[in-house]
Amino acid sequence: MRSNRTGWLMLAPTLAILGTFGILPFIYVVYVAFHRWNPFGASPDMVYNGAKNFRRLVFDAEFLTAIAYTLKFAVFAVGSEVILGYFLAQLLMKNFPGKAFFRTIHTLPLIVAPIVVGSVWRLMTTPSIGIIPHYLNEFFGYDMNMGRDAGTAFLMTVIMDIWHWTPLVTLTLLAALLALPRDPFEQAEIDGANRRQIFWHITLPMIKPAILATVFIRLMDALRTVDEVWMLTGGGPGDATRYVGLHIWKVVFPKTDYGYGSAISIIVLYLTLVMCWILYVALVAPRPKKEVL
Amino acid sequence: MRGPISQLMLWLALSFLTLFPIYWLFVISVTPAVELFSTPSILIDTAIWTNYREIFHDETLRRYMLNSVIISTGNACLVTVLAFFACYALSRFDLGGKENIFFWTITNRMAPAAVFLLPLFLLFTKVFAIGDWKLYDTHVGMILLYCTFNLPFAIWTLRPTIDGIPKELDEAATVDGASTWTVIRHVVFPLAAPGLAVTLILTWVFAWNEFLLAATLTSFNARTITTGLSEYVTTTGTEWGKMASIAIITLIPALVIFSVVQRHIVAGLTFGAVKE
Numbered sequence: 001m002r003s004n005r006t007g008w009l010m011l012a013p014t015l016a017i018l019g020t021f022g023i024l025p026f027i028y029v030v031y032v033a034f035h036r037w038n039p040f041g042a043s044p045d046m047v048y049n050g051a052k053n054f055r056r057l058v059f060d061a062e063f064l065t066a067i068a069y070t071l072k073f074a075v076f077a078v079g080s081e082v083i084l085g086y087f088l089a090q091l092l093m094k095n096f097p098g099k100a101f102f103r104t105i106h107t108l109p110l111i112v113a114p115i116v117v118g119s120v121w122r123l124m125t126t127p128s129i130g131i132i133p134h135y136l137n138e139f140f141g142y143d144m145n146m147g148r149d150a151g152t153a154f155l156m157t158v159i160m161d162i163w164h165w166t167p168l169v170t171l172t173l174l175a176a177l178l179a180l181p182r183d184p185f186e187q188a189e190i191d192g193a194n195r196r197q198i199f200w201h202i203t204l205p206m207i208k209p210a211i212l213a214t215v216f217i218r219l220m221d222a223l224r225t226v227d228e229v230w231m232l233t234g235g236g237p238g239d240a241t242r243y244v245g246l247h248i249w250k251v252v253f254p255k256t257d258y259g260y261g262s263a264i265s266i267i268v269l270y271l272t273l274v275m276c277w278i279l280y281v282a283l284v285a286p287r288p289k290k291e292v293l
Numbered sequence: 294m295r296g297p298i299s300q301l302m303l304w305l306a307l308s309f310l311t312l313f314p315i316y317w318l319f320v321i322s323v324t325p326a327v328e329l330f331s332t333p334s335i336l337i338d339t340a341i342w343t344n345y346r347e348i349f350h351d352e353t354l355r356r357y358m359l360n361s362v363i364i365s366t367g368n369a370c371l372v373t374v375l376a377f378f379a380c381y382a383l384s385r386f387d388l389g390g391k392e393n394i395f396f397w398t399i400t401n402r403m404a405p406a407a408v409f410l411l412p413l414f415l416l417f418t419k420v421f422a423i424g425d426w427k428l429y430d431t432h433v434g435m436i437l438l439y440c441t442f443n444l445p446f447a448i449w450t451l452r453p454t455i456d457g458i459p460k461e462l463d464e465a466a467t468v469d470g471a472s473t474w475t476v477i478r479h480v481v482f483p484l485a486a487p488g489l490a491v492t493l494i495l496t497w498v499f500a501w502n503e504f505l506l507a508a509t510l511t512s513f514n515a516r517t518i519t520t521g522l523s524e525y526v527t528t529t530g531t532e533w534g535k536m537a538s539i540a541i542i543t544l545i546p547a548l549v550i551f552s553v554v555q556r557h558i559v560a561g562l563t564f565g566a567v568k569e
Contacts, residue, residue: 007387094300100556102307111547168495172491210450224404
């Protein structure tokens with residue numbers, strides 16, 4: 001091994017930037033989480049109140065339902081995106097006319113800003129003026145009403161998320177597939193393995209780290225979704241799509257309850273971290289040995 | 294499902310699903326505001342171009358657009374370079390606690406943004422302020438700040454790629470007398486190119502679409518187009534047409550960058566390179 005000093009030097013800028021803009025604000029938020037602080041409330045001073053914010057949170061039914069809805073949303077959305085994204089990436093590995101063109105088209109949803117995505121989907125789904133309810137009614141006689149039906153609202157947030165973020169999964173998995181050495185596949189084909197065997201025994205183990213990285217990124221982004229859902233449903237009807245990001249937003253901004261908002265954020269951060277850590281340890285930590293060519 | 298024709302049909306169908314909301318965005322942008330709330334029709338009856346005309350004459354928006362291009366391009370390049378070296382270090386050096394560092398980087402992306410706006414605001418206006426100069430509302434500030442969510446992403450997506458490049462290649466080059474820098478430049482970099490291209494595109498996208506941080510930490514000089522766009526979405530009513538037409542125009546620079554960078558998403562040359 002070469003001198004580790006070079007390695008640390010290569011890591012240094014990353015650590016410095018993340019330390020400054022990641023850790024410093026985090027410490028501040030932790031500090032605020034142990035205080036009662038509502039700068040625009042009746043008593044604007046910051047008062048230390050121990051773990052009261054956290055105690056309040058455990059019994060906060062709104063927060064707990066928000067967590068449950070968020071998990072449901074994240075599982076459905078991310079699960080579909082990964083499966084769909086993998087198939088699309090595989091399709092893009094083949095040769096067909098206009099491949100580059102379709103790849104570009106397929107990445108288009110990514111460049112629409114989340115706030116715009118939410119707005120467009122809202123205009124497409126609003127009863128009586130939206131195109132989707134209009135045609136569903138005309139062709140199938142189905143009366144779609146997102147403002148009344150919690151299930152539909154939930155489904156629409158999931159579909160919107162799939163539309164917006166599947167391309168990200170496709171691209172990252174495509175990069176991973178392109179980087180795979182070809183020899184094991186050729187060898188397997190010579191040995192008479194069928195497509196399913198190749199998938200389970202060669203492709204999957206080899207791109208597992210890439211899949212996992214993608215799932216992580218999508219999972220943590222889905223858990224803190226705000227803009228899109230905010231524009232599409234505003235968290236309604238009732239609290240059916242009031243995901244935890246929106247919940248925090250409502251605590252911090254209209255109510256300016258910073259102390260409590262910070263406590264929620266810390267807990268959400270902690271839950272996300274634990275979830276990802278478990279996934280990470282379970283799936284990656286015993287690193288799969290690279291097949292020696 | 295094997296033939297190129299059926300592949301083509303499949304992609305046409307998929308493209309329809311992908312493009313429809315964007316097409317609808319375009320429809321909204323050319324529909325007069327009054328007609329927007331009548332019965333929807335899939336075709337455009339009468340297109341009006343006033344929204345686009347107004348935008349082209351709007352100097353503020355042009356400025357926001359330029360800011361967005363500067364910030365996202367600057368950030369994506371910086372992030373991709375930093376992540377490339379960080380991943381190389383994590384992959385090839387025996388650094389103490391490196392797996393923990395690797396995991397720690399991603400935790401920077403997990404936090405729900407709302408409460409972090411305040412400490413960041415203080416950081417940008419009080420801590421990083423020398424005399425009259427503040428980090429607040431500067432391009433540099435935003436470029437550095439966007440690293441908090443883009444660097445972890447880049448490190449996590451690049452790591453499998455770099456790990457996947459056989460170490461034997463590095464070692465062979467080192468034995469031949471190449472320096473670390475030469476190995477990185479002539480061996481690792483070309484092989485990681487597809488991964489780097491994807492990372493560059495996606496970090497660019499994240500920076501381009503970022504809204505909350507830009508809305509809080511910029512006012513005019515470094516205000517981005519996403520934020521400018523949201524000014525048309527207000528509590529008193531949304532100017533749908535304006536918003537949609539700006540959104541359509543923001544697709545153009547993104548498309549240009551995509552088509553330039555996407556050319557590099559092709560299979561690397563790993564295959565057979567390690568065969569003795």
